[in-house]
Amino acid sequence: MNALLQDIRFALRMLWKTPGFAAIAILSLALGIGANTAVFSVVNALLLKTLPYHDPNRIVLAWGVSPSEGIDRGQVSATDVADWNARNHVFAAVSTYASFRPIIAGNGEPERIAGAQVGDGFFEVMQGKPLLGRVFNAEEQQEGKDFVAVLGYGLWQRRFAGDPSVVGKTLMLSARPYTIVGVMPADFQSLPAGLLDAPAEFYRPVAEPPNEKERASRHLRAIARLKPGVTLTRAQSEMSLISRQLEQEHPTTNTGGGVHLVTLAGDLVSPVRPALLLLFGAVAFLLLIACANVGNLLLARSVARQREVAIRAALGAGRGRLVRQFLTESLLLAFAGGMLGLLGAVWATSLIEAAGTRFLPLLGAIQLDARVLVFTFAVSTLTGILFGCAPALRASRAELNTTLNDGGRTPNAGSTRSNLRSALVVGEVALAMVLLIAAGLLIKSVVRLQAVDPGFKSAGLVTMNVWLPQAKYPNERAWNNFYDRMISRLGAVPGIDQIGLTSVLPVSDNFDKRTIEAEGQPRRAGEFPSVDNYIITPDYPRTMSIPLLRGRSLTTEDKAAAPLAVLVSETTARKFWPGEDAVGKRLRFYNSGPIEQRPWRTVVGVLGDVKQYGLDTPGTMALYVPLPQMPTSAMTLVVHSRIDPESMVATVRREILALDNEQAVFNVATMEQWLADSTSVRRFTMFLLGLFAGLAFLLAAIGIYGVLAQTVAQRTHEIGIRMALGAQRGDVLRLIVRQGMTLTGMGVIAGLFGAFALTRFIASLLFHVSAGDPTTFAVISLLLIIAAFLACYFPARRAARLEPLVALTNR
């Protein structure tokens, strides 16, 4: 113990004596350890920590799938779920849910709030027990008895000030009275955004009893709790069996459909898992580079300390004792770096959290908990041992005689030491190279992605949802009336030049898939040609600048009573009528009511394709129906203004409130924001990887510089001799640069091989760039070589500027 304290005291003194060295070493380590801690805390929050639900590993999502339609995360119908419920043996409970976003009034300003409709058994699945009152009973799942609400703890506090007698009171949602039957406790977490539009602040019943006519009405999502001891695989095979039974029993509605079970945690993190693993790999590389750098610095320093070590050995210090002395020093450095890195990580995770919550709903849970602290401590310790090992062993092996007799000069030990140092630099360059190439590929992907034409022009567009509450706007006339008045009122606002309404906005996560059939093309069994359905006002395509390719656009003459007209997308036209003119052809929706009531609709024009599901997806089959011919009360307003769209938001909001002072618009955003959001995971990954690669690049350059600067110091005498024998400055410059560039070249080659081997693993994150993209490989190699050249040039120039006499007399 005493000896250890003594070691620590001595180590501190040694570090204090060389503050420049200590600062660089600690900073490098802080970068490496900090980046690891930050990424680990994200991994911890998303992949390792259990979700904030009761026994969350047993909660599974049951998505509807339909391979022929390319649906893998589809919705389900209440009727199918009722059959699952009756037939399965694997679920303790299975239920449904859907977003429900009414306007709440009373007890404060009207606002659009986020809630969920939930089926029977939902609270059993979630294992939620109410704090006050009760949850829904089976009876309340029937139409007409469903105007009951369970409040989330937050809403209860916010709008009812935590009133303990709130149960039994009435709540106005979209102008309808609901009876409050219960309040959930604070620790009952809503399903996250991603499954719902936004985390639910309250619940109401789905109230859709099984009904054979509604079997194909798939607008709910299913969630279930596995019975104890039942594995996901077993549950999946039973659900597949049930799906096949339903397929046989109800071929018209269920052919080709199935169920895919996934754990809640798996579903939530799967979109970001590849990116997270990539980042984790990247920071591991970064830390290795930092270790190599600090190891190199320590090795360089151990040259200067040979005499000290020799004297200690001569005085009887055993080899173990010497190793311990050196390790104490490197561990001290590592812990200092770890502390600083932890501070950096606290700051970095808050940035990651702020930037990432939109697409990583669970990120809110990032914390520097015990696990993160243990991780940082372990990484620091390992790091300290890793980079401290080489110098410690080397120092302990120093030959006593030569060292002592030679006044500190060891003629032959030098070359093995510099071999090790050279190897470290080669490794560093190779690691940096791999990181830079990965970052380069990702950057190129994002650039390619941003160059993709979404099919519309986002500039100048502001969008917001304008949903009309049923109670106040009970029928189609009322809806059309409100929307007409809104459009004419906004049309008078200076600066606004186009106004359109659509039921679904592109790249917004929202969609409305419908099955259709074309006249004269009977549907083949198992085939569900599905289209993205947009209910629009005539000006919508012009507002969005979606080009009209053929025929005419919709007009105000396409009224409810007029002949039914639709626009189709280019892809729709090509799929149904290849080589023919789509204009004049007819089609109809497949699943809406009895066949005789499904009217044919005539294609009047063809619009360009729109990327509904993001820039990295192909254009889809789409159908545009005029609002009067398919009335709905949930529309998205799209406004094009000649002036800054952001500044338009308040004006538009004010004009709408002037029409209806209880109308709360929501999801207000510019189209640019929607587009940016749709690529955010990619851009976020690119940003972080780019950052780490940049740091790696910097550390590698510092590494090269450090080794060469040290080399110049060690080779000064040799340089003097060479000058005396006729070397010109250029010769000396070349000598040093060649040494650095040889190491760089080996590193670059190793890095190229490494990148070839590793970039395949990020192929899923790339877009229109191959994992072995030659341009990226070439540009990055060049970049590294140029940087390495600069890192070599400065020490080399210093060597070349030596006066021969000074160099010769330098010992």
Added chain:
Amino acid sequence: MTAPLIKLNHIERSYPLGKQQFTYVLRDINLEIEEGDFVSVMGPSGAGKSTLLHLLGMHDFGWTGEFFLDETPVHRLKPKERTTLRNEQVGFVFQNYNLLDDLTVYENLDIPLSYRRYSKSERTALVADTLDRFSIVGKKDLYPRQLSGGQQQLVSIARAVIAKPKLILADEPTGNLHSGQAEEIMQLFKKLNTEGTTIIQVTHSETNAAHGNRVIQLRDGWIIK
């Protein structure tokens, strides 16, 4: 009469000691050395002998005064021109040989040629020639640490003459050798001198100095004889 190979006028060399203080190492040196001379520079330790030699070898530019080498005014040359002149005219032999540890005898001999304009085949020929002339062909693949001190100095002299300099500067070339080896080195110098090479050596030994035709005595930076 032809111009001397070396002419020094009022050469001074000082080092800063501290603020505004200087220590003079060479003082008002005036000296002429004819082509073909074999000069020994003598004097006690610290007298400025090495300083003078490095000055003549153009390793040091921190002096004042005039220095003509083969009628070229060195004091007016730019650093690069001085290096070129040095490469054409001067070979240097050190007391501690200063062979490069990581290079073989052959490679050490090749260094001066690599810094001058010789073709690859000329270099091979010259190195082979020199190995032969100094009877060290058998040692060509050995590293300096595998040679005795005398052998190392032999290689070092071979390296100094390989590029055919007019002038050889040798700073205590036998300082680390025993008398037998020293005698061999002196014989070698004598031979080079009779072949036309001008030689300036620093030595403490009267015996060595006797091989030359002229002695310069330095004391505290002054030439006293």
